[in-house]
Structures are given as C-alpha cells and as structure tokens.
Amino acid sequence: MALRTKKEYFDSIKQLKTELYAMGERVSDPSTHPCFKPPLEAIGLVYELSGRKEYEDRLTTHSPFINDKVNRFAHILLEQDDLAKRFRIARFMVHKHGACIGARCVSTSSLNAVFAVTYEMDRELGTVYHSRFLDFLKFVQKNDLAVCGAMMDVKGDRSLSPGKQTDPDAYLHIVEKRKNGIVVRGAKASISGAAIANEIVVVPCTALQPGEENYAVCFAVPSDAPGIIHVAEAPAPNMRRLTGDEMDFGNARYGTHGSTHVIFEDVFVPEDRIFMCGEQKFAGTLVNYFALLQRLATSGCKTGHRDLLIGTAAVIADYNGIGNARHIREKLTDLYFQSELSAGCALAAVYSARKSPSGVFFPDPLYINLAKLQGVKAIWDGNFITADIAGGLVCTPPTARDIKNERIGKLLTKYFKGRKDVPTEHRIRMMRLAEYLSGQGSVVPIESTHGAGSPQAQRIVIQNTLMSVIERFKKDVKVMAGK
Ligand SMILES: Cc1cc2nc3c(=O)[nH]c(=O)nc-3n(C[C@H](O)[C@H](O)[C@H](O)COP(=O)(O)OP(=O)(O)OC[C@H]3O[C@@H](n4cnc5c(N)ncnc54)[C@H](O)[C@@H]3O)c2cc1C
Incomplete structure (x- = not known):
C-alpha cells in the first residue's frame, strides 16, 4: 500500500493513544475536537485528492526506494523539477484548504534534510545512520504516513547556547544512553500538526559547539510514543470554535492550524530510529537543510494565502458595490505585485538549486531567503490592504445567532445588506473569511484602520x-x- 485514503488516515489517528490537552482538558479523539477536526480535514483532503486521477501528476510520483507511487510530500527530491513541483503543490493545496497541512507539508523538509545529512555523516564518519534512515523512509512511503518535523526548541534564554542554559532541558537532549536506544528530554514549541501526524521527526534546533554533543540528536518516534505530551496552541479565534456557529468561523471546514507544544518527558527512542546521536559537527548542516526546504514550502503556501486574501478583498469590494473603483484595483495590484515577487524569488531559488552529495536538491540560499522574507512582508501588507478594502465590519459583524434571532435577525439582514443582489449572509460570511485570513483575533488593528475613517x-x-x-x-x- 503506497497511497492511503482519507478514511485510512483518519482511522490511523483515531487509533493513537496520544496524550493531548487543549484548553486544560484531555482530548481523547482529535477527530471530533473543534480545534483539531479542521486540520485533520485539511490533511485528509491531501489524501483524498492524491487518490484522484486528475491530480495524480501534481500530487504523486514514483519512489525509487519502494518502487511504487508515493505522495509528493513524502518524496525525496532527487530531481531539480521536484523542487518546482513541491513549491507549486503548496500553493495549489492552500487554494483548497486555506489553512495548514503541517503533518504532511513538513514531511518534505524533515525527510529530505535527514536523508541528506545522514548520507554525509556515514561518508565522513563511517556510521550507519543513512541505511537506518532508508528503512524508516521506506516505512513512511509504503504506509503513506503523515510525518511532522519538530525542530524548534523552547530555547529558554535566547542569548545563551543550549549547553549554557540554566535549565538543560531548554533544548531537547539525550539524558541516557542504553544498549538498545536513548532516552530524551525537552520540549519542541508550536509544532504544526504534531498530534495529528503518525510520526514525529525530531531534529536539532541550532548549530552546536563541542561540549554540546547531547543536543546533537535526530530521531523519529510515533506521535503517541510513551512520555510524549501534546498541548494545543490556543489562538483567540480557537475559543470561538467552542461556542460559535460554523458561519462565524470564516473558514469553517479547515481553518484552524492545529499545532501543539510537544513535551518529551524522558522518551525512549529505539536504536533503529536514531539518525544522529552526538555528532555535534553535523547539527548545523541538518538545521540548514531543513530550513532551506521549509522556506521553499512556506513560500508556496503563503503565496496561496495571499491569493485567497486578494480573492476575498475583491469579492467584498464587489459585494459593497465598489469592485471597479480605481483605488481598489490599485491596492489589489500592489498586493499581487508583492506576492508574485516572493513567488518569483522562490522559483529563482529552485532554478539555481544545488545538488547535495546525497543527490537531494536544495534551493539556492539567497533566493529562498529573499522569497521567504518578501513573502512575510507581503502577508502583513496584504492583511492591511484586505482590511482597508473590506471595511470595519471585518471585526464587528453580528454572529449567526444574532442573524437567527427572532427580534433582531430581520433588522440585521436589512441593515447589513450591501449590493441589492447579494444576500446579507454572503456578505457577512465573506467578512468572517477576511477576518480569518488577515489574522484578526482582536479589534485593535481593524478599529485602528477604519475607526475615524478608512x-x-x-x-x-x-x-x-x-x-x-x-x-x-x-x-x-x-x-x-x-x-
Ligand atoms: C503556528 C506556528 C507553527 C509552527 N510550526 C513549526 C513546525 O512545524 N516545526 C518547527 O520546528 N517549528 C515550528 N514553528 C516554530 C517557528 O519556527 C518558531 O516560532 C520561529 O523559528 C521563531 O522562534 P520563537 O517562536 O522561539 O521566537 P524567538 O526565537 O524567541 O524570536 C523572537 C525574537 O527574538 C530574536 N532572537 C532570538 N534569538 C536571538 C538571539 N540569540 N539574539 C538576538 N535576537 C534573538 C528573533 O530574531 C526574534 O526577533 C511554528 C511556529 C508557529 C507560530
């Protein structure tokens, strides 16, 4: 089996014995939890579309390692064109879900970075990490697993390196070496999709100095391995999911991120899952490989998000009757210009990519960093442009319950109508989508933008x-x- 169905993915997550907490409570089944169901659906969508003939070329490819069809997110990038395709599927998928598929998306960065660095370690040190990793890779590809990547440690005092922290657990590290494996302790922060992934690939967070060998550790564990505790992120809009109606969420089906803080409370990692164990000199290379690919992925993904921002702002302008106003077109053009500048840099990074000794291609460091940084700027400017175009209702729309209320519902429907041929509900739903996409968890930015005049x-x-x-x-x- 090299491609799973959405149902098979859902069933595999339901079977996990994950110790997961959200808002102070234990979550027994993420697939029914209001904050985890949306990202499960988003990842489920990747499984669903990958099985369709029309998306076969875009989302799947042949793996020489298992001689079978695999999902592109779990593919090893041995051709330059693989990078271009990887960039494009990030944008393509975001057009469909508008959220995050971290438990699939970060698979590419983590699997390829570990593939490349283990190859280089074995070549220089005579270790056996690469062949071990190949077994893991084949397991992932054959079973079409969702794999997240956990790099970011909680990091304590940022001015101090891992070995100089007051609390040695501020960076994940080896606390015990046994004959058949190691025991690790620490915490990885904000890991996208970790609780709804089948496997977690853990990599170091930073380059390391001699004396910091215990922090040079890379391995894979099931996301429900004994000793792992997941604590859900809780951005303000997630709170509304607990009480609101689907109309109030903007992107009801897919729109929560689903990252967790992952605490490793003395977790045992068996030998066959260890891909770096003390080789401090290679930590920096691994971090760099991971970051290059994740910046490519995010450049594609955020270009998709900005396309959605443009679409939302344009639809609201239409609903408000000003779709053809010159200043609206100019602002949308400015957003598109900034967005495509980032996409162009990402493609420049792809077409000037470098082949590593293992054969894996990595994007050009300068151009991919330009793409990421320009993309971040374009997102923030795009949020402002969208808020500017949409108006103050982005942060003040009435709720679905208000609309359904016997006394005030009709009044709200009358007074919040825009263009006469557009139902009020459509306009309010689009405002909620603008709120979601532009990240408005509080009224402060929109009130600052439109309060006292647009x-x-x-x-x-x-x-x-x-x-x-x-x-x-x-x-x-x-x-x-x-x-
Ligand atoms: C929603 C979300 C999803 C994420 N998903 C993943 C994931 O899937 N996998 C993963 O590994 N990570 C993930 N991350 C983590 C992400 O990579 C980090 O948030 C990011 O790298 C910044 O780290 P930080 O949050 O600890 O901020 P900090 O590192 O604390 O940065 C805050 C500021 O401090 C500055 N700073 C930091 N250190 C120093 C220093 N030594 N000297 C001077 N200035 C310094 C920074 O430049 C920045 O301006 C995710 C984060 C978010 C928010």
Whole structure:
C-alpha cells in the first residue's frame, strides 16, 4: 500500500493513544475536537485528492526506494523539477484548504534534510545512520504516513547556547544512553500538526559547539510514543470554535492550524530510529537543510494565502458595490505585485538549486531567503490592504445567532445588506473569511484602520492638500535647476 485514503488516515489517528490537552482538558479523539477536526480535514483532503486521477501528476510520483507511487510530500527530491513541483503543490493545496497541512507539508523538509545529512555523516564518519534512515523512509512511503518535523526548541534564554542554559532541558537532549536506544528530554514549541501526524521527526534546533554533543540528536518516534505530551496552541479565534456557529468561523471546514507544544518527558527512542546521536559537527548542516526546504514550502503556501486574501478583498469590494473603483484595483495590484515577487524569488531559488552529495536538491540560499522574507512582508501588507478594502465590519459583524434571532435577525439582514443582489449572509460570511485570513483575533488593528475613517479618506485629504501646495514645490525646483 503506497497511497492511503482519507478514511485510512483518519482511522490511523483515531487509533493513537496520544496524550493531548487543549484548553486544560484531555482530548481523547482529535477527530471530533473543534480545534483539531479542521486540520485533520485539511490533511485528509491531501489524501483524498492524491487518490484522484486528475491530480495524480501534481500530487504523486514514483519512489525509487519502494518502487511504487508515493505522495509528493513524502518524496525525496532527487530531481531539480521536484523542487518546482513541491513549491507549486503548496500553493495549489492552500487554494483548497486555506489553512495548514503541517503533518504532511513538513514531511518534505524533515525527510529530505535527514536523508541528506545522514548520507554525509556515514561518508565522513563511517556510521550507519543513512541505511537506518532508508528503512524508516521506506516505512513512511509504503504506509503513506503523515510525518511532522519538530525542530524548534523552547530555547529558554535566547542569548545563551543550549549547553549554557540554566535549565538543560531548554533544548531537547539525550539524558541516557542504553544498549538498545536513548532516552530524551525537552520540549519542541508550536509544532504544526504534531498530534495529528503518525510520526514525529525530531531534529536539532541550532548549530552546536563541542561540549554540546547531547543536543546533537535526530530521531523519529510515533506521535503517541510513551512520555510524549501534546498541548494545543490556543489562538483567540480557537475559543470561538467552542461556542460559535460554523458561519462565524470564516473558514469553517479547515481553518484552524492545529499545532501543539510537544513535551518529551524522558522518551525512549529505539536504536533503529536514531539518525544522529552526538555528532555535534553535523547539527548545523541538518538545521540548514531543513530550513532551506521549509522556506521553499512556506513560500508556496503563503503565496496561496495571499491569493485567497486578494480573492476575498475583491469579492467584498464587489459585494459593497465598489469592485471597479480605481483605488481598489490599485491596492489589489500592489498586493499581487508583492506576492508574485516572493513567488518569483522562490522559483529563482529552485532554478539555481544545488545538488547535495546525497543527490537531494536544495534551493539556492539567497533566493529562498529573499522569497521567504518578501513573502512575510507581503502577508502583513496584504492583511492591511484586505482590511482597508473590506471595511470595519471585518471585526464587528453580528454572529449567526444574532442573524437567527427572532427580534433582531430581520433588522440585521436589512441593515447589513450591501449590493441589492447579494444576500446579507454572503456578505457577512465573506467578512468572517477576511477576518480569518488577515489574522484578526482582536479589534485593535481593524478599529485602528477604519475607526475615524478608512485610509482612503485620509489619502484624499492628503492628496488634496498636496495638490494645493504642489505648484509652489514645482516653482522651487525650477529655480533650483536654474530654469
Ligand atoms: C503556528 C506556528 C507553527 C509552527 N510550526 C513549526 C513546525 O512545524 N516545526 C518547527 O520546528 N517549528 C515550528 N514553528 C516554530 C517557528 O519556527 C518558531 O516560532 C520561529 O523559528 C521563531 O522562534 P520563537 O517562536 O522561539 O521566537 P524567538 O526565537 O524567541 O524570536 C523572537 C525574537 O527574538 C530574536 N532572537 C532570538 N534569538 C536571538 C538571539 N540569540 N539574539 C538576538 N535576537 C534573538 C528573533 O530574531 C526574534 O526577533 C511554528 C511556529 C508557529 C507560530
């Protein structure tokens, strides 16, 4: 079996004995929890689409390691074109789910980074990590597993390296070596999809110095391994999931992220799952490989998110009757320009990619970092542009319960109507989607944007004032130029 169905993936997560907490309570079945069902559905969608003929070429490929079809997220990138395809599926999938598929997406970075570094370690040190890792890779590919990547330690005092922390557990490390494996302790922060992944690949968080060998540890464990505790992230909008109606969520089906803080409380890792154990010199290479690929993945993913921002802002402008206004088009063009600049840099990184000694291709470091940073800037600017275009209702819409209320429902439906041919509910739903996509967990940014008048109102006053003084400025420069 090299491709699973969505149901098989769901069943595999249900069978786990994960120690998972959300908002202070133990979660026995993430598939029914309001904050974990959405990312499960998003990952389930990858399984579902991968099984369809029309997406076969986009989402699946041939693995030489198991001589069978595999999902592209679990593929080893031995061709330059694999990088381009990986970038494009991130954007493609986000158009469909608008959320996060970390337990599949980060598989690429973690599997490829460990593949490449274990190859280099074996070559230089004569270790057997690569052949061990190949067994794990084949297990993942044959069973089409969801694998997350846990790099980020909680890190304690950021000015101190792992070996100098007051609490040695601030970075995950080896606490005991046994004949048949190791025991590790520490905590990885905000790991996307960790509780709804089948396996967790753990890598070091930073380059390490001599003396920090116990922090140079890389391994794979099932996400419910004894001693692992998951604590769910709790961004403000997740709270609404506990009480609200699906109309209030913006992206009801897929729109929670589903990361967990993963605590390793003396977890035993058997020998066949250990891929680095004390080789401090190679930690930096592993971190670098992981980061390069994750920056490629996120550049694709965030380009997809910005496409959704553009679509949402444009639909709201249509619903408000101003879809053809010049300043709206200019703002959307600015967002698209910034977004595609990031996508272009990512593709430049792909087409100037370098082949590592193992044969895995990694994106060019300069261009992929340009892509990531420009993408971050474009997301923040895009949030502002979307909020600007959408109006203050992004943070103040009435709830589904208000709309259904006998006394006020009809009034709200009448007064919150935009263009006459657009039902009020459609307009409010789109505002909620804008709220979700632009990350508005509090009223502060939108109230700051639209309270006391929308930005365009200030631009008009500023432009009028400029026009009243511009002739004087022009006269001054002509004098200065001597004409
Ligand atoms: C939703 C979400 C999902 C995530 N998913 C994953 C995942 O799947 N896998 C994974 O491994 N990680 C994941 N992460 C973690 C992510 O990689 C980190 O949040 C990120 O690298 C920043 O680390 P931090 O949050 O500890 O912030 P910090 O490192 O504390 O950074 C805060 C600020 O401190 C500065 N700073 C840090 N150290 C120093 C220093 N020594 N000197 C000077 N300045 C310093 C930084 O530049 C930054 O400006 C996720 C994070 C989020 C929010």
